[in-house]
Amino acid sequence: MIARQLPVLLAGILFGAGLTLGGMTDPARVRGFLDLFGDWDPTLAFVMGGAVIVMAIAWAFQPRMAHPLFADAFALPTRRDLTPKLIGGSALFGVGWGIAGLCPGPGFAALVIKPMSAAIFVVAMLAGMVLIRITEKDA
Amino acid sequence: MILPGFPDAAPLAGLGGGILIGLAAALMLLGMGRIAGVSGIAGRATGISNSSLPRSSAWLFLLGLPLGALLVLAIAGDFDPSFAEPFTLVIAGLLVGAGTKLGSGCTSGHGVCGMSRLSPRSLVATLTFMVAGIATVAIMNAMGLKVLQ
Numbered sequence: 001m002i003a004r005q006l007p008v009l010l011a012g013i014l015f016g017a018g019l020t021l022g023g024m025t026d027p028a029r030v031r032g033f034l035d036l037f038g039d040w041d042p043t044l045a046f047v048m049g050g051a052v053i054v055m056a057i058a059w060a061f062q063p064r065m066a067h068p069l070f071a072d073a074f075a076l077p078t079r080r081d082l083t084p085k086l087i088g089g090s091a092l093f094g095v096g097w098g099i100a101g102l103c104p105g106p107g108f109a110a111l112v113i114k115p116m117s118a119a120i121f122v123v124a125m126l127a128g129m130v131l132i133r134i135t136e137k138d139a
Numbered sequence: 140m141i142l143p144g145f146p147d148a149a150p151l152a153g154l155g156g157g158i159l160i161g162l163a164a165a166l167m168l169l170g171m172g173r174i175a176g177v178s179g180i181a182g183r184a185t186g187i188s189n190s191s192l193p194r195s196s197a198w199l200f201l202l203g204l205p206l207g208a209l210l211v212l213a214i215a216g217d218f219d220p221s222f223a224e225p226f227t228l229v230i231a232g233l234l235v236g237a238g239t240k241l242g243s244g245c246t247s248g249h250g251v252c253g254m255s256r257l258s259p260r261s262l263v264a265t266l267t268f269m270v271a272g273i274a275t276v277a278i279m280n281a282m283g284l285k286v287l288q
Contacts, residue, residue, distance in 0.1 A: 007170040008196045012203015013210065014163035015175060015247075020211040022156020023149060026220040028287050032147070034269075034276040042145055043153040048250065050157020051164065055255035058165035068172035075172055075191045077243075080259050089241025090249070090264040094271025096234025099279070100223040100286060103246045104239060105177040107232070108204040110222075113212070117222035121232040122181075128236020129178075129187045 004070050016109040022047035025110045027101025034098050164251050171196070176248020177204075178239035188240070223286040242268070 023029035023043050032041030067073055097103050102110070102121050110118035142148045167175035173192055182188030184197035212218070223231065239245045242264055244253065249268075253261020279286070 004171075005196060005199055007166055009199045009203050011163045011166040011170070011175060012200040013207040014159050014166065014203075015177075015200075016204035016207025017211050018156040018159030018163060018207070019204070020156070020208040021159060021215070022153050024156070025208060026218070027222055028220060031276055031287065034272040035280065036273045037277050038280055040145070041148050042142065043148045043150060046150045046153030047157040047160065050154045051161040051251045052255045054158055054161025055164050055168070055251055058161075058168050059256050062168060065169065068168075069170045071170070071172045073172060076174060077253075077258070077260075082260060082263050085241050086243060086260055086264055087267050089238045089243070090267035091238070091271040092234050093238025093242055093245060094268030095275045096231040096238055097246075097268060098272035098275025099234070100228055100231030102228075102231065103235060104181055105204060105245070105247050107235075108177065108181070108201055109208040112205040112209050113218070113220065114222045117225070117228055120225050121228045124229040124232025125236035126181065126185055126187065128233040128238075129182050129185075129240040131233070132237050132240040133187055
């Protein structure tokens with residue numbers, strides 16, 4: 001059990017450290033990156049680039065593995081359909097990201113940087129998820 | 140290192156942070172067989188979403204995020220970024236939560252894990268939230284709306 005849980009905790013720690021080091025927990029840095037037509041700050045392009053390159057290498061290894069190192073099977077998304085829900089949802093997310101300069105990961109990481117502000121953001125974010133879950137159940 | 144033309148950019152810290160994020164996502168993929176998508180993991184931890192990821196694992200991953208941030212603060216020193224006012228944070232949080240739930244992912248799941256896999260859904264999602272984010276900041280700036288003090 002512990003052997004299966006430790007890698008997850010380690011992944012969370014690495015992720016949180018990367019977000020903080022890369023500037024994603026600094027809303028001014030994030031909004032500076034999105035300010036393409038103003039005083040553009042390209043830092044986040046380096047964050048994205050570094051992460052995508054490492055992950056592209058991981059994806060190249062993945063098909064050669066019969067199963068993950070610490071789990072029984074891969075459980076990966078298989079959908080390829082482009083739906084209005086995917087695009088509309090991503091647009092809403094982008095607007096929220098632009099307004100406050102925070103996305104989900106940095107919201108959690110920032111709980112130790114700006115506890116009150118990050119907590120408000122995280123609770124509102126979870127409320128937003130619940131709202132969609134409720135409306136989808138009614139539909 | 141200073142990037143020519145962008146004195147405020149931090150390219151090396153950005154690249155280092157990105158590599159750490161990539162390693163974390165690679166560990167989730169090759170170690171656990173999962174996508175390191177924070178919005179999905181947060182939904183799973185709280186019971187808002189269903190997935191085959193054990194709930195205890197989802198909580199451990201989320202717990203790791205602030206622990207990792209603490210580690211960087213311990214090494215690099217404290218920093219005090221400015222955040223938006225509570226009302227703005229609530230609006231933004233609601234949009235981010237609703238949007239990532241509808242769109243099945245955020246910057247990590249779509250932007251890092253999906254893009255590097257050339258998933259068509261993630262490519263479209265990432266392009267969409269980038270354009271929406273850029274437009275939002277451009278419009279707010281044009282209106283003179285300042286959210287960070």
